[in-house]
Amino acid sequence: MLELAVEQFWERGYETTSIRDLAQAMGLTTASIYNAFGDKRAVYRRALDFYVERSFGDRVGRFESKPPRQAINAFFSEIIDRSLADTRRKGCMLVNSALEVAPHDEEFQRVVASVLVQVEAFFLRCVERGQEDGSIGRRQRAADLAGTLLGTLLGIRVLARARPEKELLEGLIKPVFALLEPDGAKQVEPA
Structure with a gap:
């Protein structure tokens, strides 16, 4: 049932979805x-939690064990492929939220912020591991690179x-991947 609620909210948004729409x-x-x-509001919260676990939670679970650059x-x-396959242009339910x-609901502001912190933490773990094993350069602070990756992700999903x-x-x-190049790697000029 939550999957059906997710589809309804994701397709129409929170404001334009009524209880009657959900029931149908x-x-x-x-x-x-x-x-x-x-x-x-309670249905939406449960639907958003369900969506996050099935999308971000699943993705991190599959990629966390990969080598850092490969995981990123x-x-x-996968995000780009999903975005291009989204013929109805629903985008990301988290970003839509x-x-x-x-912006109008403090609880949802905290919920969304919490998930974004988790996404950034995934990137941070990857960058730190990559800086430790030498597959990611140390020219930038790991936290700054993780924030840049988060911003790029959000930009891709909106755009x-x-x-x-x-x-x-x-x-x-x-x-962004050029920023991750290992120290001493030859920088390639963009074409």
């Missing part, structure tokens, strides 16, 4: 939704909704 999508009565979840590369490759709900162009999205990550 989930095959329940509105009374059943109120009894099972409480109000629309795989993460972004950051833009639509979080893909309006301009889902492979060359554009891949071009966003190329300069």
Whole structure:
């Protein structure tokens, strides 16, 4: 049922989705939704948590054990592929929540911020491991690189909704990967 709620909120957004819309999508009565979840806001919170666990949680679980640069590369490759395959241009439900709900709701602001901290922490762990094993340069602080990776991720997810162009999205990550080059690696001038 949460998967159906996720699809409804993801497709239409929080504000334009009504309890009636949710009931219809989930095959329940509105009374059943109120009894099972409480109000629309509670359904949204559970749906967002479910979405985050199935997307980010799953992705980190699959990539965390890879070598650091490979983990970062795989993460972004999958994000770009997902963004390009999103023919309805729904984007990322977390990013959508950051833009639509979080500015007006302190609880959701904390929820979104917490997930973004977790994403940044994943990047930080990868960068630190890479700096330790020499596969990522030390010219930049690990925390700064992790923040840059987070910002790039958010930029890709937002931009893909309006301009889902492979060359554009891949071009966003190329300069960031150049920042990760190991110390002493030959810098290649962009074409």
